[in-house]
Amino acid sequence: MSETSSKSVWSIGLKGRCPRCGEGKLFHQILNVREKCDKCNLNYRFADAGDGASIFVLFLLGAVMVGAALYVELTFAPPLWLHAVLWAPVTMILAIAMLRPMKGVLIALQYRNKAEQGVWDDKGAAIDVSTADDSPTSTSSTNSWDGDKK
Numbered sequence: 001m002s003e004t005s006s007k008s009v010w011s012i013g014l015k016g017r018c019p020r021c022g023e024g025k026l027f028h029q030i031l032n033v034r035e036k037c038d039k040c041n042l043n044y045r046f047a048d049a050g051d052g053a054s055i056f057v058l059f060l061l062g063a064v065m066v067g068a069a070l071y072v073e074l075t076f077a078p079p080l081w082l083h084a085v086l087w088a089p090v091t092m093i094l095a096i097a098m099l100r101p102m103k104g105v106l107i108a109l110q111y112r113n114k115a116e117q118g119v120w121d122d123k124g125a126a127i128d129v130s131t132a133d134d135s136p137t138s139t140s141s142t143n144s145w146d147g148d149k150k
């Protein structure tokens, strides 16, 4: 079951599916990541998109919303209260709708590229945790990506 799905990270991420098998669900509720895949048992402990999804949504949606508001202002010249009533809820709804697929894509990219926190030895040199399992300075003796296969 360690076979990685051949589906693209975009397809998997946008659908909120497991980055390894592409079938199991990644999220429960709206934005919470499950503990593990319900199909291939991949542990989602590695999944930490942090604020990455928010930043992408912020920049993307900000540009689109400002453009839309300018277009509406220049075309229809509505009163200011109408802008406030229109754009605030539209922006909130779109931001929430975009966060989940964006987070899914980032987690899929994180899995495929094995992106993880950097680990340094006493002399300040980077340690490759995937090959330094027996090193006394290594923080983990297992490969955190597939720890569920044991």
Ligand SMILES: [Zn+2]
Pocket (backbone or CB within 6 Å): 018, 019, 020, 021, 022, 023, 024, 037, 038, 039, 040, 041, 042
């Ligand atoms: Zn899976």
